[in-house]
Amino acid sequence: MNAREDILGRIAARLNRSPENAARARERIREWIDARRAGPRPEVGDDLAANFVRRACALSSTVETVGRLDEVPPAVARYLAGIAVAPAAVCTPQVAELAWAGAGVRVEARAARDEDLVGITGCFCAIADTGTLMLCSSRASPAAVSLLPETHVAIVPVSHIVPFMEEAWALVRRELGALPRAVNFVSGPSRTGDIEQTIVLGAHGPYRVHIVLVREV
């Protein structure tokens, strides 16, 4: 017997499956999936942006707020100058259209490479509850841009902040239909606590996550 039939068969026997109760089980799981019941959640308050910023900073992201989208490239240029990193970045095609050259930031829209030092991305949405960015992979948003470089800069419109991860999934269902290949939730720079349970920032992913919040898009 092949492994699949064997394993499923043994589970079915343990559950005393008959054709009738298997049919009922299938109905039950349909209902469960369709109901999409959300469990108990933490408190998040009314001011989602404020909560998002507080949580993101608590997880060692840095946040700057600007008024409009065209203020983003100069803000990023200032940030990179402030941490003494050259203004050259790989970016997702999604954000390549901003006036980077005018602000003195050289960007290349492509997949990330090992030697890239800065990665600039947009985000599908952001989550107030945990200060988290939700990145959805696509042609316009390759996954490794937020992963390989030491510095990750993310552009987040305030209007894209949702209260909880549940709303983020609802937004995916509404706007994308199916899940993209990779959904990555990012909550601050990568870190490890493996040596003596002492947490240090910068494990395999970025050392810095800088979020530029945009009030009006």
Place this chain on the structure above:
Amino acid sequence: MDFKARAQASLADAGLQSKLASIKGKFVDMRAAAVRELPNFEAMREAGSGVRDAVLGDLDVWLEEFERNATARGATVLWARDGAEICRHVIEIARRHGVTKATKSKSMLSEEADLNAALTAAGIQPVETDLGEYILQINDNEAPSHIIAPVMHKTKDEVSDLFARVHQRPRKTEITEMAREAREMLRAHFVSAQMGISGGNFLIAETGSAALVTNEGNGRMVTTLPRVHVVITGIEKVIPTLEDLCLLLRLLTRSATGQTISNYVSVLTGARAAGELDGPEHTYFILVDNGRAGLVGTDFALMLRCIRCGACMNHCPVYQAVGGHAYGWVYPGPMGSVLTPLFVGIEKALDLPYANTLCNQCGVVCPVKIPLPELLRKLREREVERRLRPLAERLALKLWAWVAARPALYAAGTKLAVRYLRWLARGRTTIPVLAAVPAWTEGRDFPAPEGRTFRELYAEGRS
């Protein structure tokens, strides 16, 4: 697997003891702080265990649902009855795609299967990329001592020495420097491996996805950069919907490390889409039984709720005293003491159901409300039923039962015993050494009785 002998060695290991003492309470405090923030954490535990039970009650049908949705998105779903079948699948996949190097993010199933040894034998280089697992691998494939903090038993200095020796670079003393050195070493592997192997914290039936929780980013690397991605998980890891994922994540990260969310949560579905610039071209799921199917529908099905957070071991006084290696297999602490006998055979792990105090610290913190002490007690019962306890213990209990069934004899016997113990105490309130059970009084004193039995006192009170 002799827990007693290993535990004694651990207790005698001064280095390990000072390490255990220094981190004791760290995880406990972090979890407590995270839980205090949430007035409804108990409601979450209740809901979380409800979700897990709903899945386990219809596990066959949920697995079929997962398989259908994963396949529809272009992933290949394979099944493995045991560790050997896991290894066979992975090696076959590697050969099919011309793989010579595989980067791995932490997978307990790969430990169950001893996958690294099998890959190496097949000429495929496995590279562990979780910092802790990497440290163990370059230290001659040492075993992990904790399910989420695998090198909990090592000091910073030991890691410094190890890195200097293996990396052939100047010895680092700061943890940030060591982490950077490991990052540099592993980066080269991340970008050159053709295959990534990961575990899966959850499988989402509704979408056919794997959810992966990491802090270091290595999980994202191995599931993004190589051409082939293989997910290896237990069949019990399936959950219904993305909403259920939200709930279980809240429980998992708070219980494990006190984090509100881990740094990275990746939900991975299918393979690279047309036009995408990165991501694996081939995605495989290996769904593993290895002892799990046999627990469905039994008293021990509750154990399958486990989401591998590690809270039970962090809070266990026995684990805190002896560390993870004493438990002898992949899973330590209370959850390991239940799983190991069930997975490898109760007769091969006779000590483990006794490697605890039944104090229920584990049961109180378990985010999915597994009654661990109750399951441990059931395993003890099984050992007795199957006559697996030592002969002396069985005879002693038989003798006691025989005496207890004869009230006059029992009364006379206990009367004699308390008077003897009273005499032994010689006026003190405790007895330091009992010749009949010297091991028992090695670590504690026996409280001396007052001189008369309960039955005598009771009779006196009545008259």
